[in-house]
Amino acid sequence: MATLRLVAIVWLLGGVGFAQSPARFGIGRSPTPEEIRAWDISIGPTGEELPPGRGSAKEGAELYKQKGCAGCHGATGTGGPAPVLRSTAKPGVEVWERGRILPVRSPFATTVWDYINRAMPLNREGTLTPDEVYALTAFLLYINDVIPQDQVLDRESLPKIKMPIGDAYASLPDWKPRTRRLKDYPF
């Protein structure tokens, strides 16, 4: 009995260790601003991450042939095995009726730039220079009548382009944990 009481006292005094979860664990290394810049290829709608560089549709048309884009997407942006890049719909046809065409349906030109930069060309991803990505973006926007042929795109002008979809796309759900996926939807 006395032993038991002693054990209880030792325990109360902190003789038994408790798991400790600090507010911060102090694990991990702080990357330098240069490291972050080198890793960060997410280009958001404001374009704040865009690198220096410039390009126009004319240069883009050449690159489209040189870099092999035409091989998968077709010489004119249609007719290849890869996704269509040029709308062939008559003027006035609604964006949502024109199919899932990146330079037509994207709400921001930055999405087109981001897509080409991270994922093209097939099997040589990440090899395009910023100038080349600006030029190819300009080319895709030009062949869809979004910008004129001579417009030069750079980190200033690219985010300002008005895309054909305007704001005719769904705003995203204000998702809340542990609630139905859509209010008043029973399924």
Add this chain to the structure above:
Amino acid sequence: MGSRRPDRRELLKHGAALASGLTLGAVAPAAGQTPASGQAPASQPMIKGSKEMIAYGDRSRFVTSVRIPHPPGGRMSPDQFGLVFHVAAPLQDSVGVITPSSLHYVATTRGSFMPDIDPNEHRLMIHGLVDRPLTFTMDDLKRFPSVTRLHFIECAGNRATPRHRTVQETHGMTSCAEWTGVLLSTLLKECGVKSTATWFVAEGAEEVKGASSMPVAKAMDDVLVAYGMNGEPVRPQNGFPLRLVVPGFEGIFSTKYLRRIKLVDRYYLNYNDFGHLDQDPKVAALDYQIGPKSVITYPSGGQQLPGRGFYEISGLAWSGGGAVRRVEVSTDGGRRWNLAEIKGTPQRMAHTRFGYAWNWDGSETEILSRCTDELGQVQPTRAQIAKFWNVAMDASFRVPGLDNSIQPWRIARDGSVQNGYA
């Protein structure tokens, strides 16, 4: 109609036979006598031990269940260059709730070579709207408090069509594994998320650097940065050495080969987000969290019942909304619904096994299952979905969001089982 359990007396007789068999087996046979214990006679084929088998076990050569390219008749995986595309898990052969890692479904954003990542070189960077951007090695991540959770991952393309014959073809793009890793919320607290951060972008290290935007609220709730899968490191096809598991969201969000997480103040529209863009806000909402869903895996399309009599109907139920609360089975084409037995304790956003005792009388019928989750969401028929959206249920009808409609299996008088949509 309805279920019929085996007769109690039959069970008792069977039990008695078993018990006497055990007694006999416990007695060593006298020399020269045939063993009565049911031990293998010497002539039975044996598997000779090899160093390889001792080091790493194989399944029996009689077990031949495999994954198949998805959708059937679609793109081959691998193709002639070794690119991998979608492959579906053999749910018709599954037991319990865990999908073996080697049979887990695989989806790639486009045909991909599997990246061959050295875990010692792999890093995860968290940056953007945080107080302290941090880079973690794999060893760093394993120092944090870990969690182990059962979660399904399901591809948005997991959709039954009349062309699909088997449950592997209709539903094989879902799988369930035991995942081990660090909660993303633990890492985000370490970095200190700024109050202006509302979304985060997760990015993989594969060649296309696939990226998706998700609400920060999801990150703080239950997203897992996983390095373990079914008791071992995540396999290369499933994202080695590190992947996100985003419980209950469409599979594409569970970023494989995770290398970067960026906290941002708006929807970022990077890569995978473009494919998620929608015209109707209601449909857009359904493209995140998966609804309640279930399917009967036995008997299912392409299988054959040997004759009338007792069967345990078996299947899987799951929901992106939480744990499965109830599963019902109909054996008369949906006229009457009966409560199924849930095997074990349902986990949040995990496959749940159910069973239903059924005595088939040999007549033609249709069997179906439906599930209800902890939020009260109920798995619908296609007709119910069409009615809700006020659209015709014709050939062009597609279920908005991930298709969670009820799957009918038609059983013919000869015991053959077919897709009810065919």
